[in-house]
Amino acid sequence: MSRLATTGEVLQLIRSGEALTRADIGRVTGLSRPAVALRVSELLGRGLIVEDAEGPSTGGRPPVRLRFDAAGGVVPVASLGASRTQIAVCDLAGDVLVRTDLDIDVEEGPEVVLPLLMDTWEKLLDGQAPVVGVGLGVPATVEFAAGRTESARVMASWTGVVIPPIIAERFPVPVLVDNDVNVIAMGEHRVVYASELDDLLFVKISTRIGAGVISGGSILRGALGAAGEIGHIPVRDGGGVLCRCGNLDCVDSVASGTAILRDLRAKGREVSTMADVTALVRAGDAETMAVVRQAGRWLGEVISGAVNLLNPSVVVLGGDIAEMFQPLVSGVREVIYQRSTQLATRSLRIERSTLGPGAGLTGCALMVLDHVLSADAVDAASGRPASFAGC
């Protein structure tokens, strides 16, 4: 480093595992011994790191190991779904400590849903402290910087709601809100793929279709946070289906869970949930397989455009697709390999989501932790009595 490393930067080295001892920090940063000692003692004093007495012995006195203290605080998180919401408290590594699921209809609106969420967090927290930040994933387009929901047609009662100040009244810490698919993409990438690749496209196929883009290791949000809203890209030969957005043949209107159920009912199948579709796929029902595979082809059309634009290493398919994955992915593959450029598909992998719905909770926690534990945030909070920025 060409200038003196700050306390916040030293914390990043310890969090990432690049530096495990005071000597490591000196070597990596070029800081003098007293300067290293000063920064380390500040981090110890703020409860951000702990010392482990045992280090790798090299004959003499074993060096004291420094370790980021994942138990030094907690992050209440929630992943809101249309009818089901996952609520949890995570530690500072993003791991879920305690979790509960609630059946809440998000259309009841923020004045009902948000107090219920906060009551649940308080119960789960049960005095655990300190709370360093709060993270929320919502099934709507979100203007990320403001935490404002911007979706007029889904979650109508939430349109234009600025969520962070409402939560900060009870939890006076940084509150971060993002689109549900973005937080799932972040969780899936960090936990499953971060060590091997930096570019991932996550496509959620559920009641609606959305995508989250990890580019160069970071979430791609676009100018206001609307990147990845692929659900309303039209497909060819969709048959003229009117989408809820008012356009024809959006991929959402022909290949979402809602569309698959509608198409199967039109063919005389008695299905009311995705679990019913799963059961038919498992039983090998040919007509169901054909409908799901066609949905996969339409998805493949839109995903191939995204692959040409973004060149991801892996496309991860998630959502309520459990047993549907095989017929769906064969449809997706068929079209992607026809339509995408050879270079973009040379080593492209298409995988099923590994973490499942729990990825949203971890993603929410990571979004908060990347913010409150960033070098800038840690340095900005330096000298304040509390341990964390914003507390």
Ligand SMILES: [Zn+2]
């Ligand atoms: Zn549409």
